[in-house]
Amino acid sequence: MSGAVHFPSSAAIPSRRTVLSAQGIPGDAAVPLRVAELVDEAFEIYADLVDPAGIRADVSIADFAVIYRGEGRNAPRTPLEAIFPDARRLTLFAVTVGEAVCGEILRRFSDGDPALGYALDTIASAGAEGLAGAMARDHQECLARSGTMASGMRVLPYSPGYCGWHVSGQGKLFEVLRPEEIGISLNESCLMQPLKSVSGVLVAADREVHQFDIDFDFCADCADQGCRERIQSVLDDTIGGQ
Numbered sequence: 723m724s725g726a727v728h729f730p731s732s733a734a735i736p737s738r739r740t741v742l743s744a745q746g747i748p749g750d751a752a753v754p755l756r757v758a759e760l761v762d763e764a765f766e767i768y769a770d771l772v773d774p775a776g777i778r779a780d781v782s783i784a785d786f787a788v789i790y791r792g793e794g795r796n797a798p799r800t801p802l803e804a805i806f807p808d809a810r811r812l813t814l815f816a817v818t819v820g821e822a823v824c825g826e827i828l829r830r831f832s833d834g835d836p837a838l839g840y841a842l843d844t845i846a847s848a849g850a851e852g853l854a855g856a857m858a859r860d861h862q863e864c865l866a867r868s869g870t871m872a873s874g875m876r877v878l879p880y881s882p883g884y885c886g887w888h889v890s891g892q893g894k895l896f897e898v899l900r901p902e903e904i905g906i907s908l909n910e911s912c913l914m915q916p917l918k919s920v921s922g923v924l925v926a927a928d929r930e931v932h933q934f935d936i937d938f939d940f941c942a943d944c945a946d947q948g949c950r951e952r953i954q955s956v957l958d959d960t961i962g963g964q
C-alpha cells in the first residue's frame with residue numbers, strides 16, 4: 723500500500739478547541755475577544771491556503787530496523803523499538819499542509835504581524851498533526867478494505883523527534899520514502915520543508931502491542947504525555963465491533 727495520498731482540505735483543518743488549547747487556553751476558559759478575533763482571521767487565511775498532501779510506502783520489519791537505527795542517536799531504550807518488531811505491517815509516511823501556509827506564517831512575522839503569525843502557526847501545527855492522524859485512519863481503512871486488517875489490529879503513527887526516536891532518523895526515512903514527490907524535503911538540520919509537515923511510520927499491530935508504560939528516562943521531561951491519549955484511543959476504538 724504505497725504511493726501518494728490525496729486529502730480534502732478539511733482533513734487538515736483542526737478544531738478551534740485544539741488550537742486554543744495549543745495557545746494555553748483550556749476548553750472551559752473564557753477566550754479573550756482579541757484572541758478570538760485573531761484565531762477567526764487565522765482560520766480564514768489557513769482555509770484558503772492549506773493544500774494537504776501525503777505519501778506512504780510499505781517496508782519490511784528488517785528494513786525498518788535499519789531505518790529506525792538511523793545515525794545511531796536514538797535513546798538507549800524507546801517504546802517504538804519494542805513495538806515495531808511485533809507489527810503486522812509497517813508503512814513509512816509523510817504529510818504536509820503545504821508551502822503556501824508556511825510561507826504566509828513567515829510573511830506575517832516578517833511584516834510585523836506576529837500575533838496573526840502565531841495564530842496561523844498554531845493552526846498549521848495542529849493541522850499537520852491532524853493530517854498524520856487522518857493518514858493513519860485512511861491507512862487502517864485501506865487495510866480493512868483489502869482484507870489485511872485482522873480483528874483487533876489498529877494503526878498508529880510514530881514520528882522521529884518524539885519518544886526517543888532521534889530526529890536525525892528522518893534522513894534514512896526520507897531516503898526510502900522519497901517524499902520529495904509531494905514537495906517535502908529535508909534540510910541539513912533535519913528540518914522538513916514545508917515546516918508544517920509530519921513524517922514517521924504507521925504501525926499496524928494488534929491493539930495491545932501499542933501499549934507501554936511511561937518509564938523511559940525522557941518521559942520525565944514530557945509535559946503532555948500525549949501517548950496516554952493515543953493508547954487510550956486505540957483501546958476505546960471498537961470500529962466494526964472488533
Ligand code: SF4
Pocket residue numbers: 801884885936938940941944945946947948949950
Ligand atoms: S510520556 Fe511523553 S515522552 Fe514518554 S512515551 Fe509518552 S509521549 Fe513519549
